[in-house]
Amino acid sequence: MSSFGRLFRVTTFGESHCKGVGAIIDGVPPGLELTEADIQPQLTRRRPGQSKLTTPRDEKDTVVIQSGTERGVTLGTPISVFVPNENVRPQDYSEMSNVPRPGHADYTYQMKYGTRASSGGGRASARETIGRVAAGAIAEKWLKQKFDTQIVSWVSSIGHVDMPMPALNISTSTPLFTREDVDRLGTLRILQIPGQTEAEFVKSIDLKAPAYLDTNNVVYNRQGDVLPTPANLQALLTDDLVPVRCPHPPSACAMATVIRECKADADSIGGTVTCVIRNAAVGWGEPCFDKMQAMLAHAMLSLPAVKGFQYGSGFEGTRQRGSTHNDAFCTGSNGRLNVVKNDAGGVLGGITSGADIYFKIAVKAVSTIGQAQDTVDFDGNSTVLEAKGRHDPCVLPRVPPLVESMSSLVLADLAMLQLARENYF
Known part of the structure; x- marks a missing residue:
């Protein structure tokens, strides 16, 4: 289905290469x-098109509110938002019309419906998430205004490069980062030796060569080691800004290098995104089937390319004994109980405890790559597929707003359910 939520309900529409994409959002309170x-x-x-390390598809993704507001205030009626597709190139997919891409949904859509969008992946394309992000921004504004709820996510690994856990500071449930920090600290300027090509950078193993400059004007090599500021820094500066969205610059540098290596090989790479939710009120989440973590998992696993979800201590928590893992309570300053630590990730019995909610998702490598791949067509005949078109070597830098938006949709829906219960009783 293309709808999500009950009281705060979102329906997305549109395909990758149609006239546009968008969403209908029902349940937004009036007066917002x-x-x-x-x-x-x-x-x-x-x-797309944010840097040289993403797909070059040039879409501005400018949103238009078509209904549900008047003079900048919501009416309580369904809100329609629309984003036109402007830079479509369906001809890039002509050779894939009879060859399902390995790892992609071409095959399953064809088998399910007996037909499919002939270009861009249709509803299986990540362009479908535009409607989710627009709806999530509305939900987030309501949550912020009513509860001061804050949602921040960031890239915590790409390929073999992991952001160090001490920088996350999750164990004490006091995350260090705001969304502005993620964008600022996670943006790098590419440094390039005069005359050096991108291919030469990828092949180079010179760790003394400056490769990146962060927003604090610190210089790093390709692996993220800090280097002295070179005397010829101005000559090395390029106009290429790379928003990796990892707020630990040394890790962001190493991640950017991995992406550049994959792009040079016409390949792709995956990673993980971490999210922290602050100021979720106590009591959100429904017993048994609609627990907070279950709804978050549903939301995250519905995103394209997401292969895993864990919250709180996750799989690492299985290594601890109960005497260590249990979250002891303490007296809070707000008149309610708090927890000394937060291995439960802000959720007890599927219901929010008031502590920070935190989770991590795994995002696989993009299926569509430029390398020749041995496969078969829909008739079972052997063939070689070398995909053309414009595709991300790594989608991780573009994932945080998706995670934040889907989290907002879950929280808004469960918050409204709890408000309805409280007002009823």
Whole structure:
């Protein structure tokens, strides 16, 4: 289905190469100040073409609110948002019309419906998530205004490069980062030796050569080691800004190098994204089937390319004894109980405890790659597929706004269910 939520309900529509994509959002309370300016920042963080390490598809992803507001205020009626597709190139997919891409949904869509969108992956394309991000921005504004709920996610690994856990500071449930920190600290400027090509950089193993400059003007090599500022820094500067969205610059540098290596090989790579939710009120989440973590998992696993979800201590928590893992309670300053630590990830029995909620998702490597792959066509005949078109070597830098938006949709829906219960009783 293309709908999500009950009281705060979202239906997305559109395919990758049709006239446009968008969403219908039902259940937004009346009286909420809302314009396109509230939605556009997250769509801009999600859009393609942000740097030389993403797909070169040039889409501005400018959103238009078509209904549900008047003079910048919500009416309580369904809100329709629309984003046009402007830079479509369906001809790039002509050779794939009879060859399902390995690892992609071409085959399953064809078998399920007996037909499929002939280009771009249709509804299986990540362009479908535009509607989710727009709806999530609306949900997030309501959550922020009513509960001061804050949602921040960032890239925590790409390939073999992991952001160090001490920098996450999750064990004490006091995350160090705001969304602005993620964008600022996780953006790098590429440094390039005059005359050096991108291919030469990828093949180079010179760790003394400056490769990146962070927003604090610290210079790093390709592996993220800090280097002295070179005397010829101005000559090395390029206009290429890379938003990796990992707020630990040394890790971001090593991640950017992995992406550049994969792009040079016409290949792709995956990674993980971590998310922290602050100021979720106590009591959100329904017993048994609609627990908070179950709904978050549902939301995250519905995103394209997501292969795993864990919350709180996750799989690492299985190594601990109960005497260590149990979260002891303490007296809180807000008149309610707090926890000394937070291995439970802010959820007890599927219901929010008031502590920070945190989780991590795994995102696989993009299926569509430029390398020749031995496969078969829909008739079972052997063939070689070498995909053309514009595709990300790594989608991780564009994933945080998706995670934040889907989290917002879950939280808004469960918060409204709890508000309805409290007002009823």
